[in-house]
Amino acid sequence: MSLSITPTTHVTTESRPFRVTLCLVALTLTAILLLAPLAVVFAEAFREGAAAALDMVSERDARAAIGLTLTVAAIAVPLNVIAGFAAAWAIAKFDFRGKAVLISLIDLPFSVSPVVAGLALVLLYGAHGVLGDWLAAHDLKVVFALPGIVLATLFITFPFVARELIPVMTEQGRAEEEAALTLGASGWHMIRTVTLPNVRWALLYGVLLCNARAMGEFGAVAVISGKIRGQTTTMPILIEMFYNEYLSVAAFSMAALLAGLALLTLALKSFLEWHHADAIAASRRH
Numbered sequence: 001m002s003l004s005i006t007p008t009t010h011v012t013t014e015s016r017p018f019r020v021t022l023c024l025v026a027l028t029l030t031a032i033l034l035l036a037p038l039a040v041v042f043a044e045a046f047r048e049g050a051a052a053a054l055d056m057v058s059e060r061d062a063r064a065a066i067g068l069t070l071t072v073a074a075i076a077v078p079l080n081v082i083a084g085f086a087a088a089w090a091i092a093k094f095d096f097r098g099k100a101v102l103i104s105l106i107d108l109p110f111s112v113s114p115v116v117a118g119l120a121l122v123l124l125y126g127a128h129g130v131l132g133d134w135l136a137a138h139d140l141k142v143v144f145a146l147p148g149i150v151l152a153t154l155f156i157t158f159p160f161v162a163r164e165l166i167p168v169m170t171e172q173g174r175a176e177e178e179a180a181l182t183l184g185a186s187g188w189h190m191i192r193t194v195t196l197p198n199v200r201w202a203l204l205y206g207v208l209l210c211n212a213r214a215m216g217e218f219g220a221v222a223v224i225s226g227k228i229r230g231q232t233t234t235m236p237i238l239i240e241m242f243y244n245e246y247l248s249v250a251a252f253s254m255a256a257l258l259a260g261l262a263l264l265t266l267a268l269k270s271f272l273e274w275h276h277a278d279a280i281a282a283s284r285r286h
Contacts, residue, residue: 009081038259045256048249056253064230065254067236072234073214076153078209084161085203089195091162092169105161106231109155117155118223121148144226149234155215164206168199198237204272212265216258 012105014022056062082210087106091099093144109117123129125142135142140149180190218236226230233241235258242251 041252041255041259044248044252047252052249053235053253053256055245056250057257059250061230061233061238062250062254065233065235066257068149068233069215070233072153072176073211075150076157076214077207077211079154080157080161080223081203081207083141083158084163084206084210085165087162088165088169091166092172094176103166109157109159114152114156114217114219114221118152118220121151121155121220121224125151135246143224144232146232148224148269149221149232152224153214156217156220157210160210160213161203161206164202164209165199167194168202172198201272208265208269208272212262215261 008225057066087102091102092097122143124131125135125148126132126134127143129143137196140147142151153241176194177190180194181187185193216236218240219236222237222240225234225237227237227241229238229241235254238250239254240256242248242254
């Protein structure tokens with residue numbers, strides 16, 4: 001017995017006024033919680049004109065913060081792609097003791113406050129930390145330097161790539177990889193020609209989310225960076241410093257730039273989702 005749905009069939013039993021009310025409530029909350037703050041940021045950034053905002057983000061400290069933020073993201077994201085892919089591969093393709101523990105460890109950055117993560121890194125790599133004497137003896141500086149900021153960012157952004165890949169790899173199973181190996185493909189050749197094409201969209205989603213989080217991280221970086229102006233201040237930290245110094249136009253100009261990068265990431269993610277949906281629909285038609 002099959003169930004046919006005619007054009008007049010409704011999938012919900014709620015009345016039309018009730019559905020309209022729910023939609024209006026959702027749109028209102030979205031406007032209040034998301035759109036209004038963004039509008040205020042951009043309005044304050046351009047309050048004295050676009051030229052003034054451009055001057056603020058072009059001054060020396062701002063350029064240093066932008067460069068450091070992009071540098072940290074350029075280092076952290078590829079490393080997390082490699083680590084996240086390896087973790088997802090191990091979890092989805094193999095059965096071993098401790099798999100649940102590994103999954104819990106991947107989710108750990110979601111559970112731990114970024115400030116606590118930054119403090120833990122200071123206690124480990126700081127001058128009076130566990131490894132402080134060894135680092136000092138080898139003239140290696142982690143805390144209040146680029147390596148510490150990268151480590152903090154790596155910790156905070158680690159789950160994003162792995163969490164996007166694990167369900168996709170689990171759903172696909174192991175049959176295609178096993179078939180490739182049976183036909184004589186090497187491990188790297190199998191990954192390059194079988195695994196990566198199957199998970200490319202999930203991998204791209206994870207990269208975009210990881211990059212956005214890396215550029216916007218504040219708590220852990222604020223603890224381990226020392227907030228040395230022009231040296232270890234990323235964009236979120238410099239925004240706070242400008243705001244505390246009552247340089248509101250400078251603060252909101254930097255915030256608008258950071259928000260613009262986040263919106264660009266969101267647009268890319270939406271484009272990839274749309275392209276992926278079209279690709280699936282086309283493959284089903286054929």
